[in-house]
Amino acid sequence: MKNYRMDFRADGNIDITYGPNKIVFGLCLIETKETDEIFTKLGYLFSEYLGISFTFRLFTSYNQIISSLECGYLDGAIVSPPVYLSARKRNIANVILQPLRFEIDPDTGDTTVELVPFYRAIIISKNTKLRTISDLGNKTFALQERFSLTHLWSVVELYLAGILQQTGGIIMNSHKEAVNSVLSELCDAAAIFQDARNLVLTENPFIFRNTHIIHYTQPIPNDAIVTKIDLDQSLVISIKRAFEFVFSSVQGSIYFDRLFGWKGITEADDSKFSLLNQYISIYSDIMNTD
Missing domain, CATH: 3.40.190.10 (Periplasmic binding protein-like II)
Structure with a gap:
């Protein structure tokens, strides 16, 4: 009672x-x-x-x-x-x-000693000509499924960069699959949590040398x-x-x-969720527009 x-x-x-x-x-x-x-x-x-x-x-x-x-x-x-x-x-x-x-070291994918209440999505590529998110226009792009915050953040930031409509998005079943899609060159770039490249490190020990980060999203x-x-x-x-x-x-x-x-x-x-609220609103507008 x-x-x-x-x-x-x-x-x-x-x-x-x-x-x-x-x-x-x-x-x-x-x-x-x-x-x-x-x-x-x-x-x-x-x-x-x-x-x-x-x-x-x-x-x-x-x-x-x-x-x-x-x-x-x-x-x-x-x-x-x-x-x-x-x-x-x-x-x-x-x-x-x-x-x-723990925060993630961008160069090695290792954890640092800094504790944070958020994580970031990163956009990686094997193509050395792609250096920023703006370079992804007319490129193929690996995304997570729609209920993933990595998907939400990436789509919104592609939209804010003005290139979402020109990007060919391919939905992947996992972050590991997204990383492998870049390695196999099925996709030009992939949005993953930082740093999902560790998921393939055993079979691809040079993954951090063979890929680079194009973009860091805002904190999730x-x-x-x-x-x-x-x-x-x-x-x-x-x-x-x-x-x-x-x-x-x-x-x-x-x-x-x-x-x-x-x-x-x-x-x-x-206040810790105010950006998420804005991103959900923008994403909803994007989907309704589509």
Whole structure:
């Protein structure tokens, strides 16, 4: 049973918040024996810190997570940036935290020591005559599927460069396939996450010598850790502190790294997703125009 509370505001309106007896967090991830074991251990660490039961629930789609947040089955979730924006516009959830990952060295593809709440897409080519994004007019271009943020960012920035209509886009099934399409010269260039060239490094040890980066996109935000919008604020703060506490522990940091590749965590607000909001709007206009 949830404990609801009414707060009377100065403008005469009422804020209704709740404090549950247990916390349920949702996320999309393939369920395996290993993930079940890790989430059970993580749940124990969170419960120990918060003093109430904390459980992770795995879902097969983000639509299920949105619905579960809306109906009150979930108190929070780990979601992709577009899903967070959708939940925010429907007044369902607020972002509280973002994961951090290591920045990538552009020359070697190795990780650096700098932790960042974003990543970039890069456009690579084997053709040495192609040096900037503006050179891609009338060229073949490997893209990821439409639900990928790499796809969204690349299409919008090709459009802003004024060459989208002249570029022949080919949808690839994976970032590895996109890299190989450049190596085989099926495509003149490819948009990939930085740095997906590491995916073919074993079979192509000279990949960084044989390709070069034409363009770096604007930063793409990492996933959003969100709580239900009407969750009691004191509990929201406790959940934030719990994530920070668990991540600072040896066990917790290992678990989050194994599950998501997270290397750290930081506070977040809507400003971190403002560019994404603009890009979604531009992309929608592009698709409607087409």
